[in-house]
Amino acid sequence: xxxxxxxxxxxxxxxxxxxxxxxxxxxxxxxxxxxxxxxxxxxxxxxxxxxxxxxxxxxxxxxxxxxxxxxxxxxxxxxxxxxxxx
Amino acid sequence: xxxxxxxxxxxxxxxxxxxxxxxxxxxxxxxxxxxxxxxxxxxxxxxxxxxxxxxxxxxxxxxxxxxxxxxxxxxxxxxxxxxxxxxxxxxxxxxxxxxxxxxxxxxxxxxxxxxxxxxxxxxxxxxxxxxxxxxxxxxxxxxxxxxxxxxxxxxxxxxxxxxxxxxxxxxxxxxxxxxxxxxxxxxxxxxxxxxxxxxxxxxxxxxxxxxxxxxxxxxxxxxxxxxxxxxxxxxxxxxxxxxxxxxxxxxxxxxxxxxxxxxxxxxxxxxxxxxxxxxxxxxxxxxxxxxxxxxxxxxxxxxxxxxxxxxxxxxxxxxxxxxxxxxxxxxxxxxxxxxxxxxxxx
Numbered sequence: 001x002x003x004x005x006x007x008x009x010x011x012x013x014x015x016x017x018x019x020x021x022x023x024x025x026x027x028x029x030x031x032x033x034x035x036x037x038x039x040x041x042x043x044x045x046x047x048x049x050x051x052x053x054x055x056x057x058x059x060x061x062x063x064x065x066x067x068x069x070x071x072x073x074x075x076x077x078x079x080x081x082x083x084x085x086x
Numbered sequence: 087x088x089x090x091x092x093x094x095x096x097x098x099x100x101x102x103x104x105x106x107x108x109x110x111x112x113x114x115x116x117x118x119x120x121x122x123x124x125x126x127x128x129x130x131x132x133x134x135x136x137x138x139x140x141x142x143x144x145x146x147x148x149x150x151x152x153x154x155x156x157x158x159x160x161x162x163x164x165x166x167x168x169x170x171x172x173x174x175x176x177x178x179x180x181x182x183x184x185x186x187x188x189x190x191x192x193x194x195x196x197x198x199x200x201x202x203x204x205x206x207x208x209x210x211x212x213x214x215x216x217x218x219x220x221x222x223x224x225x226x227x228x229x230x231x232x233x234x235x236x237x238x239x240x241x242x243x244x245x246x247x248x249x250x251x252x253x254x255x256x257x258x259x260x261x262x263x264x265x266x267x268x269x270x271x272x273x274x275x276x277x278x279x280x281x282x283x284x285x286x287x288x289x290x291x292x293x294x295x296x297x298x299x300x301x302x303x304x305x306x307x308x309x310x311x312x313x314x315x316x317x318x319x320x321x322x323x324x325x326x327x328x329x330x331x332x333x334x335x336x337x338x339x340x341x342x343x344x345x346x347x348x349x350x351x352x353x354x355x356x357x358x359x360x361x362x363x364x365x366x367x368x369x370x371x372x373x374x375x376x377x378x379x380x381x382x383x384x385x386x387x388x389x390x391x392x393x394x395x396x397x398x399x400x401x402x403x404x405x406x407x408x409x410x411x412x413x414x415x416x417x418x419x420x421x422x423x424x425x426x427x428x429x430x431x432x
Contacts, residue, residue: 069163
């Protein structure tokens with residue numbers, strides 16, 4: 001995952017939080033907040049923080065997610081595993 | 087992440103604290119003159135024992151000079167991440183190893199976000215982009231978005247697009263943008279410790295252009311970014327001198343991967359003292375709860391509403407989540423604080 005990959009998105013490339021067909025990603029190899037293996041160490045603080053944060057990493061493949069937060073929800077898109085939504 | 091509930095009990099105040107509050111009552115509550123920098127610092131240095139009386143006075147000031155209504159706003163990120171600036175508190179800077187990736191919101195989704203915001207009773211909807219300043223592509227997206235929202239939703243549209251040229255200011259006015267947000271963030275003396283890619287004075291220039299063009303100015307702060315109490319007082323005075331229509335008060339929510347990711351959140355009593363101090367520096371402004379209040383104040387949000395705050399952001403923030411709008415609306419109902427109507431904002 002390079003920083004350049006972060007910067008190629010255009011105005012219509014992001015997931016639409018209102019129109020996306022949400023696909024639930026199968027859990028769970030990685031912590032979706034810190035990206036570290038879920039089975040390694042404690043992720044209690046991550047779980048607590050997630051109450052006020054959307055996911056940032058795909059729990060299946062650890063890719064960083066393209067996340068769009070809107071006033072009443074969020075969507076998170078993994079290039080490999082699709083879109084999750086609140 | 088929610089701090090423990092803290093009880094705040096009245097106490098007998100030392101003479102110097104009682105004297106400061108009496109002077110403040112006369113100057114701010116009765117005469118409507120905000121505290122100056124030296125006075126704000128004295129308020130920020132008040133002991134915890136004086137906090138109940140301080141909050142009560144700030145609330146009286148808010149009620150006298152602003153009234154009981156609360157302005158409700160929703161915000162949305164039109165362009166997320168990949169920002170060339172290095173604001174050390176921000177997860178959207180492209181200069182840090184933050185997990186936040188770039189995203190753009192399309193116009194139909196922007197309109198849906200505005201509709202969802204209006205459905206809460208909000209009168210303001212702010213479109214935000216993580217940029218140094220808007221380029222042609224962003225201005226095009228904003229132009230289309232503002233037009234689409236104004237055609238579909240009865241809500242005031244605000245923007246926060248970084249530093250502007252005069253031409254861009256004029257274009258936003260022509261679009262019908264009601265209010266423009268550009269925060270000073272922190273005191274001028276502390277700014278180089280927080281941002282190195284642009285200057286505090288560049289920010290001030292944009293704020294002045296916005297005011298001169300007739301848009302309402304929303305200009306606020308982020309508290310807890312390593313500033314001293316004296317610098318916090320300096321910031322309050324610098325904001326007061328700008329006479330913004332609105333001051334959003336953010337509290338640092340330390341973001342992973344940013345230079346300030348390991349700073350501690352502001353202690354709740356200190357946050358409440360800051361809210362009251364800013365109200366007493368700016369008795370007539372809209373003082374808004376903005377980002378970070380959930381992790382900073384937890385169950386003490388009511389105390390801030392009864393200590394000078396008269397506006398809230400409902401729902402989520404730009405990259406983090408807020409409480410459900412229902413929770414905040416229930417709080418306002420519990421406190422008998424009516425939501426400001428759209429008519430009252432015009």
